[in-house]
Amino acid sequence: MDHLCPQLDTAFSASFAALPRLAALASSCGPQDRRWVLLAAGAIMACAPSGDDVFKVFSAPIAHLHRVTDQFLREIGDAENYVYLLQSLLSFEGVEIWDRCLEGLRTGEYEVECPHCGVNMFIVIGEDECFSASDDYSLREVEKVPLQPTASEDLEGLAKRLHDRTLADGQQLVARRLPYLFGRAACPDCGTVFPVADRVTANWTP
Incomplete structure (x- = not known):
């Protein structure tokens, strides 16, 4: 991967040329190795803009990788691997930005900027609390505005689609967090209310 997709955000012509081999490996290896193969292929495809010729030239291996990932997601128990592979599935579909920024559903945290005053904020989507804060909530008591x-x-x-999918796959934790990711937050400093997803995507737009 150091050669095919350095830092998981840069791909080359040789990276995409590896897709047929990765597709073949995805069918022939065991579950543990299959996970790494699908994550590798997903990282590569996340570097291809939607509508890029890569989707036409390598349509067959991409479609195969999508089918294998789709099935594999139904068999995964832990939320961490599920979220990463869900991103891979989106990358094979050409869904931009969200194929990279669902990780907060696993960690329970996003960092965004207020669209009005520009303050850096934490969007916390935890198991017990879901809130926004402009100070480091892990170090001291801070003002928390519920999401x-x-x-x-x-x-x-x-x-x-993501919510329905996660429920169908039995990923209750991820499903519970999605309505907050696609909900609204308020800036603790200036009170501006904004869609969480808009600020998350703004943070990831090249």
């Missing part, structure tokens, strides 16, 4: 989740029945588009 406003979107009702599951009101989720739309990719948010709804």
Whole structure:
């Protein structure tokens, strides 16, 4: 991977040329190795812009990698590997940005900037608390503003698809956090209310 996709954010023509081999490996290796193969292929495809010729030239191995990942997601128990492989699945579909920034669903934290005053904020989507804070909440008591989740029945588009998928796969923790990721937060400093997902994607836009 140091040669194919350095730092997991740079791919080369040789990287994409490895996709047929990775697709073959994904079918022939055991579950533990399969996970690494799919993550490697996903990292490579995350570097390809949607609509890039790569999706046409390597359509067959990409489709195969998608099928294997789709099935593998149904068999994974732990949330950490699930979230990473869910990103790989999106990368094989050409879904940009979200194929890289779902990790906060695993860690329970995103760092964003307030769209109005520019203060750096923590968006915490934890098991017990979901809030925004402009100070390091892990070191001291800080002001916490509760997040406003979107009702599951009101989720739309990719948010709804991800929520339905995680529920179907038995990933309850991830499913519980998605309405907060696609909900709203308020800046503790200036009070501006904004969609969490908009600030997360703004943080990842090249």
